Amino acid sequence: MPVPLSILDLAIIGKGETARDSLEGSVSLAQRAEKLGYRRVWYAEHHNNSAIASSATSVLIAHVAAHTHTIRLGAGGIMLPNHSPLVIAEQFGTLETLHPGRIDLGLGRAPGTDQNTMRAMRHDPMSSDRFPHDVQELQGYLSGHTLIPGVDATPGKGTNVPLYILGSSLFGATLAAALGLPYSFASHFAPNVLQDAVAIYRREFQPSEQLDRPYVIAGVNAIVAESEEEAQAQYRVSRRQRIARLLGPHRHYTDEEADTILDSPQGQQLAQMMRYSAVGTPSDVRAYLDEFAKHADADELIVAHLASSVETRLHSVDLLADVSTPVPA
Numbered sequence: 001m002p003v004p005l006s007i008l009d010l011a012i013i014g015k016g017e018t019a020r021d022s023l024e025g026s027v028s029l030a031q032r033a034e035k036l037g038y039r040r041v042w043y044a045e046h047h048n049n050s051a052i053a054s055s056a057t058s059v060l061i062a063h064v065a066a067h068t069h070t071i072r073l074g075a076g077g078i079m080l081p082n083h084s085p086l087v088i089a090e091q092f093g094t095l096e097t098l099h100p101g102r103i104d105l106g107l108g109r110a111p112g113t114d115q116n117t118m119r120a121m122r123h124d125p126m127s128s129d130r131f132p133h134d135v136q137e138l139q140g141y142l143s144g145h146t147l148i149p150g151v152d153a154t155p156g157k158g159t160n161v162p163l164y165i166l167g168s169s170l171f172g173a174t175l176a177a178a179l180g181l182p183y184s185f186a187s188h189f190a191p192n193v194l195q196d197a198v199a200i201y202r203r204e205f206q207p208s209e210q211l212d213r214p215y216v217i218a219g220v221n222a223i224v225a226e227s228e229e230e231a232q233a234q235y236r237v238s239r240r241q242r243i244a245r246l247l248g249p250h251r252h253y254t255d256e257e258a259d260t261i262l263d264s265p266q267g268q269q270l271a272q273m274m275r276y277s278a279v280g281t282p283s284d285v286r287a288y289l290d291e292f293a294k295h296a297d298a299d300e301l302i303v304a305h306l307a308s309s310v311e312t313r314l315h316s317v318d319l320l321a322d323v324s325t326p327v328p329a
Helices: 019-036 057-066 085-098 115-120 127-143 170-179 194-204 228-247 255-262 265-273 282-296 310-322
Strands: 005-009 040-043 072-079 103-108 163-167 183-185 216-224 277-280 300-305
Touching (some): 019 310, 040 057, 057 072, 072 163, 085 127, 163 170, 170 183, 194 216, 194 282, 216 228, 216 310, 255 265, 282 300
Parallel strands (some): 072 103, 183 216, 216 277
């Protein structure tokens, strides 16, 4: 049986688009995903990147939730070292109170930005070391069993917003297993230890109040088009944009400059990062995803549609749904 499909909306601001275009596109994408039977849509926290519009992640979730009805929405993820657990509990407790049964909270321990921006955010470099404790403190606020005497999250207390540990290394797998939480591996940009991490997570998993058995979500990139040629053309544009985001988010690269970088050792590193990418016609992408789910030993796939504009992303989502059977939640 095919695993359920979800969407990681990177809220990319395409060439010639504005942040508002991207955010309105996120609403349209979630509405389309809801209609077509996708399980959930997640948004990632990034800062100081002129090509990504999801920096205020909880605000974006609230806006999209107000314009949809049933689909699950969440963070994939909130970079917890950037925040106090209490504030995140209040934000996501508010979201769950307003949209009951629809909110997910994925948690990562990376800052989601560069060193300069970390300083601008008043980020403590040691805060990542507190990540396991901060996850438990956050869980306490949301469950109503606070770890800080006399401190509760309002809204938040008793909402039991489901937590997910996000990771791209063995650390996240071990933590998710120890806490009995679902595990989402970022194989769409960090593929190297996917199988090892999932194996460790499944082997070491300890049941919890939230989850009685392991649950793995694996990330994968996709571009779906009517023809292989069109999909590959969109993929080239997407790779050029990725170069700009990684190497200089505030610098403009011409297509020729981007292609030169893509042909260099740096470009080969990018190709390795994007190893798990399904690019082609709907039937070819569906076949790739089925094989990838087995390879990753995943219970669910979260797909980042890399098409370079709002219109082409929506079309990619439509085409993949045409060859996919929705799996009940």
